Amino acid sequence: MIAINVKLFGAFRKYGDKASFTMPSGASVRDVKERLAQELKGVDPLLIDDSAIANDNDIVGADFVFTKDSDLAILPPVCGG
Amino acid sequence: MAGKIYVEISETPLDIAAAHELVADxxxxxxxxxxxxxxxxxxxxxxxxxxxxxxxxxxxxTLQNMCEQVRGEYGGEINIYIGHYKGRLPVGGISVIIAVSTPHRAESFSACRALIEELKRRAPIWKQEHYADGDSEWVQGHALCQHSHEHKHKQHAHG
Known part of the structure; x- marks a missing residue:
């Protein structure tokens, strides 16, 4: 199992600053988003679907597979400026 | 010589004069x-x-990469400052400053416009509006995930 920590921003802030859970090694970005939909009780699944998974440096591609402990973030649609 | 790039996320008020001083050449x-x-x-x-x-x-x-991309497109003779505020601002508060200096005006106008449009599309920044009736809402925006072009979702022309 690997530890996944996901920072929460924007519309996800109402669920706290982060979500932490473990997943089997080999979990995909889609798996992480599906797990978040369960962890964040009552969250709009369309908002999860429209959100990106990222780390401090970049957006993580949809096909990426996690094989070690990871610090991530879920990014709802952005609106800076 | 490559132009200078300054990027900051600030929790203190952004300063227009300071931004201009940074890019002056x-x-x-x-x-x-x-x-x-x-x-x-x-x-x-x-x-x-x-x-x-x-x-x-x-x-x-992201802002650094955007600036480097624009500098590449404009041949290097360009100085860029981007500052974005983090935290709560009242009406009239300055949320973002982009300052661009170039030898001639055409390049600085177009680079500045390109940078603010890119910032709105790509920078991981969100805004929550606080209304007079006591309610608050996160403003909808641009999806960063790869499937975003396949989905229809509300996008406010905001800012």
């Missing part, structure tokens, strides 16, 4: 700047203020 005859401020209405609702949430490391990285 004796060889540059044009400084163009975009200043974004909190306005008092959005979609008919009376706004008292806006809170800006920022994923700081990725935002700094």
């Amino acid at each position: 004796p060889a540059h005859g044009a400084v163009d700047s975009f200043v974004g401020a909190v306005r008092d209405k959005n979609f008919g609702r009376s706004v008292l203020g806006v809170s800006y949430d920022v994923y700081q490391p990725l935002a700094e990285n």
